[in-house]
Amino acid sequence: MPDVRSFIRLCVATAIGLAVSTGPFSAQAQERELKVGYMKNPIQDASLDIMEKWAKTHGVKLTRVPMAYSVFMEKVTATLTSGTDQFDVIWHNDDWGQLWKKWLETTDDVKGIENADQWPLLAFWNDDKKLTVVPMAHTVGTFFYRADLVRPEEVPTTFAQLVSVSQRLQKEGKVKWGYVGGMSMNNTWFSLWWTMWANNCDILKPLFERNNDKLVAAKFEPAVTEPCHREIVEFWWDAINTHKISPPGMTAYGRNEANAIFMAGEAAFTLVDSTHFGEFNDPKRSKIVGKIGMAPFPVGSRALKPTSWNEIWGWAIPKGAPAERKQLAKEMLSAMMSDEAGQIEMWKKTGGPPPNVKLWPKLAAEDKDFAALKHAVFDQTPITHSAYYFAEWPAVHKAYSDMAIAALSGKREDIPKVLAEHADKIHRAATGN
């Protein structure tokens, strides 16, 4: 038994010894290290590559901590609220811009931020009117078409033309489907919502309002029973069941399924984030390489001109990070915002539009793809933002998605009834009840 005692003593002593001996070293190592929590994605990696260049020349070790999208927001939210210094820089998105505002360092003093587009920053102001993000790339919904099948002048500019051109191409046997896009929860933008905005409509009243005070004053009244809204649900019901320009399974599609059909050459049109442009042109994955054009959104009968959405992905600095690392992170983000060559490289590698908007005219002049994107999206005036920025927004999005899918899964004549039944659920979701 003395052996046992010795063994236990040895274990305890070793543990203490290790803790004592490694402590100073780990602290020393952390002095010039920045840890970045992000989602594994080509654009985010490309942006990190820009920062890596700066890090190497300044003797900083940049540690990438990739996370899955499905757990990213939850995990980082928990980290932020616990005040730990697990990350020095984190990926930030407009969807949760307002949720994190009080847990993030302000970024107004980051050099180069003045070159960012102001419109997409709405979600990222804190209560003191200070910014809490540094843009990484723009995420914009883009209407893609098969340029080998449709001449630029034939590209649909209205919903009606989208149906007629699709049916013509289907009849000619050139494609199996006219339009394909994600529709299930978290993919609502790629079918229901772009048509909603392109039909001059919105989810809550007052339409296109994103000021939370005004939404509260309007008691978060849903706009889903408005005629403009019923029309877009009926449009998709008809697209799937009557005109048959979209696959019958589309109500269950995420963007992966929709992109797979488009990349297989089986659909003429899709609408998805511009950041998928690189994927569509990847010869290992796509049959339509070099055959893709971009155009402004077709519009519904209530719209006067094409609309777009234009938001950003960004980087943010948690308040919980030590002061010296926060300063270092700001220097790194300043370098990223100032690295014009790096941002152009990011666009070329991934299709992520640069955060420095002063680069856009120059890039459009020398890159025909960027010129097409600029015409399709950036030259159009968005009528609103592509999300709402209050804490209950995820619940509203889910309630909306459930409503739309229920309406599209039933009979056409029941659509008004389904929308009316779910309006109260959307209202309750918005008010937290």
Add this chain to the structure above:
Amino acid sequence: MIERPVSFTQAKPEPRRRPSFHLGSRMNEKTGFMLALITPAALVLVLFQVVPILTGANASFRDWTLHDPKRTWVGLANYTHVLRDAEFLAIVLPNTFGFMIATVALSLFFGLTIALMLNKRFPGRWLVQSFVLLPLMVAPVIAAIMIRWMFNDQFGVVNAVLEGLGIAPISWLTQRWTTFLVILLTDVWLWTPWFALILLAGLQSLPPEPFEAARIDAASAWRTFRYITLPMLRPVMVVCIVIRSIDAFRTFDIVWTISGGGPARATEVFSLYAYVEAFQFLNLARGSAAAVIGAIIIVIFALLLYRILNRFVEVSR
């Protein structure tokens, strides 16, 4: 010499022993050593099971959102919200119990069938046995992703086969019951080998005498199965059913991956409800309340199930 009887009163009290000091210290050392061995596992259990459960239970009585944890006491408000939620009562709980009953019944049926077949000797039995066990080696999420693509209405192999047979393709994941069927098939496919494996072990441990007696009496295969195999196998089946029912109640991965609870919450089960509340809507308190309610339901259900099934076992003896 006459020996004087020794009276108890006269007896000289024995010096007080230091009672089992040596033995005690040895026991203490032994106990200490054992404690040292189990401490890491116990710590892991406490840190990753007990503490989160207590934290969750604590959160369920408070105003605790992930993005703004005020932690103010709200009593049973979160429980009331969940129990008054029409979707929870009318969709989530029926789906959960329907799924649990269907998957356990089907897996048991197929598992028992396979176990009975594998209990007979035939050439290549080991190969079949290995093949049957393959689904057990596939992670449920991977299986669910595979199944989602197999049932894809455009690229899926299932529709390709149907079209080959002249049957119109089906949009499997757009309607409630077809989606539910796909989820159910996936779960049954994943869990049938587990039932087969355990029931096969049970079959192989049955005593041969009753079967020999049945053979001598010229009992048919069905009667042998009905009156000998099944009653003797019931204790094993009860354990399988109870364990698997509890597990099926908390199924998350395959439902989340295949349907996300859709279309329009039509296939939402209890674990998805709790997850969405806690981690999509960031309302940790409400999600925790749902989880606690689910835990209470499953504990009551498991106890009832065990009691009922145990009665069957007793009767069959």
